[in-house]
Amino acid sequence: MMQEAWEFNSKHLKDLDDKDVDQNLVALVENALELPFHWWAPRFETTWFIDLYERKEDKNHLLLELAKVDFNILQGIQQEDLNDTLRWWENTGLRELTFVRDSFIASYLWALGISFQPQYSYCRKVITKAIALIIVIDDIYGTLPELELLTDAITR
Structure with a gap:
């Protein structure tokens, strides 16, 4: 039933004649059709919303600032x-494992999607480290010396 409602609304919103509609509303609808609002990570679209609000004629300048x-x-x-956790990553010695994916920034983005608020800095750091270590462990099909290097890094 929800799928039918989605298809019905999507079809009619895509066919909407946008000449008589506020262009900011058109941009919001197009963006929502591309990716529904409830699927977004809260702060990843912030600049998009700021730019959209900036184009409004009746904007509140103080609110925008x-x-x-x-x-x-x-x-x-x-x-x-990110700089703090990158220093930690460099000190682990895990970069010496050449077969491991270098996806530390992606790990941080995952953490950022989970907890973006400023007071959750420690949480972001821990989540980033955990995801980075999970990726390393997932990539291990290594030799004994490589596994010993990983064990030493985890122990540290």
């Missing part, structure tokens, strides 16, 4: 978190 400042502050905090 606050959104930009909030985004920049949070991005700075998240960059510090």
Whole structure:
């Protein structure tokens, strides 16, 4: 039943004559049809929404400025978190395992999707490390010296 409702709404929204509709609303609908709102990671679309709001004629300039400042502050905090966890990654020695995927940034993005709020910095770091280690363990089909190197890194 939900699938039928989705197909019905999608068809009619795609066929909508957008000449008589607010262009910001058209952009929101097109974006929602591409990927429904409830599937988004909360902060990954922030710049898209800020840009969309900036184009509104009746925008609140203070609210817009606050959104930009909030985004920049949070991005700075998240960059510090990433730098801290990258230093940890470099110190583990796991980069010496040449067969392991280098997907540390992807690990951080997963953590960011789970907890983006500034007060959850420690949580993001721990999740990033856990995902990175899971990826390493998943990639292991190594020789005894490589497995010993991994064991030493995990022990540290």
